[in-house]
Amino acid sequence: MSSAEGPDTRTALRFEGVDVFFDAEFSEVHAVKGFSLEVKRGEVVALVGESGSGKSAIATAAMGLLPANARVAGRIQVGGTDVLGLDEARLRRMRASNIAMVFQEPMTALNPVLTVGDQLTEALELHGIAHGKAADRRAAELLGMVGIPDPHQRLRQYPHQFSGGQRQRIVIAMAISCGPRVIIADEPTTALDVTVQAEILDLLRELKDKLDTGILLITHNMGVVADLADRVAVMFQGRVVEAGTVRDVLTRPEHAYTRTLLAAVPHLGRSGPQAAALPAGGGVAGRDAAGGDAAAGETVRQPVLRARGLAVEYTARGRAFRAVEDISFEVAAGEILGLVGESGSGKSTIAKVVLGLLPVASGELMVHGQNLAALKGRSARAARARIGAVFQDPAASLNPRFPIGECIVEPMVVHGKGNRRSRAERAYDLLDAVRLPRSVVNRYPHELSGGQRQRVSIARALALDPELLVADEPTSALDVSVQAAVLEMFAELQSRYEFACLFVSHDLAVVDMLAHSVLVMRNGRTVEQGPAARVLHEPRQDYTRRLLAAAPVPEPGEQRRRREARRALLAEQPAP
Known part of the structure; x- marks a missing residue:
């Protein structure tokens, strides 16, 4: 034809x-x-x-x-x-x-x-579509077409x-x-x-x-x-x-x-077994999501991590910008608190503060009763040894010059724990725990797949038997099948070692599957918090509803209904 x-x-x-x-x-x-x-x-x-x-x-x-x-x-x-x-x-x-x-x-x-305008007009002029002021007008028209406000002004940015x-x-x-x-x-x-x-x-x-x-x-x-x-x-x-x-x-x-x-695809609305395991209180011991007193006789959990009125500031050009304001939460041993919200909401900022990478501007941040913000020197070093970290990109967080065994036991070396023999045994034990063959101990990070590298990162985070683990988008860069295997392993390890976990993610289906409680953030403040089953399935705040409505599910008919419901919700309650 x-x-x-x-x-x-x-x-x-x-x-x-x-x-x-x-x-x-x-x-x-x-x-x-x-x-x-x-x-x-x-x-x-x-x-x-x-x-x-x-x-x-x-x-x-x-x-x-x-x-x-x-x-x-x-x-x-x-x-x-x-x-x-x-x-x-x-x-x-x-x-x-x-x-x-x-x-x-x-x-x-x-x-x-180069300004955005220069880059748009370059393509137009290169292909002979428009030149000079006509190219500028077309560039502004294109920005307007894709929903950029004030396109004529923003061409110069x-x-x-x-x-x-x-x-x-x-x-x-x-x-x-x-x-x-x-x-x-x-x-x-x-x-x-x-x-x-x-x-x-x-x-x-x-x-x-x-x-x-x-x-x-x-x-x-x-x-x-x-x-x-x-x-x-x-x-x-x-x-x-x-x-x-x-x-x-x-x-x-x-x-x-x-x-x-x-x-292997996590499906929002189909909770995993974690959600039912959390006592009432939604990650704030002794208080419900609305801030009321807990019922008489309820078991008071002993929090590993507790924040009260937490505020964090960034300073730029002599001016302070408050990125997090008045945040309060608690995480006990064996629990996972999911931090969710849009980019810029303050999720990763809180993770960095807990890891000691940013200072606390005001409020309390306690790990087993110790105020992290007030600790100095050896005390601060000892407290951080009790906190493990898993980052989004394992390739960037593992030293490419270290073999896998040394990557895993690096925290033990930094904190002076064990000797060469005990560290080697610990590396083998952790490779078993994260379901990697012991033969990878002498290989280098670039010789492993992305999922394998993330397993190594989790093994390294567990090297010092931490009481608290901070996981910042640990599976967002992985394929769905690899993500499923890593999440299954993560849940198993958390159940076995019973560490408290602060889990930062923009994937609500993953949070729904793993977390016991959820804290929803927007513009550095708390919007809603409580048990995962309640917050993610019966949200009380408009912002949480909009966030959940925007999360796609892997079933075409259901997703079409969700898309239509989202449009109706935005028409009824437009985002500010």
């Missing part, structure tokens, strides 16, 4: 029998095997699978951005033009004008030393002067600036909190209808797939193992791998 007639006129992007090979040092890696897929204008096709399945290789092949050691066979067509036969000059013309890409981290796509969600909107504006037939969106919402994610998904849905643009959505978030996609293809070890409509694949999966992938 010719490209000038019939259904092919609606085809924005087509892959036919695509194979991608990479030349390695001693062999050739067959990363993508016989990949075939079609994206039509006005539709969203999701490509899902674990890291290493070949998703990103397909995206970069379509953009003509594969590295020099890559070889591609098959056909990739953008609007009827075969990408694989184009020289570099024609590839540059094709990008943006026919195909564009939205990346996971907007700051890697934006130049920090730099990327760092925008929020994360606004930066992603700017990247989307750049992607649509030249009217492409198809946009490849590679994990466009992974780094965003749930409310901003919902706004970006609404924006992509609106733009693809308005501009009649096809979208190839690459993601590991099944809730995002259920919310946005029309069709979905599941990749495993370089092959498409299942494809179909989003309803068929997500509700009636046929392939065993798809069923395994979906079974």
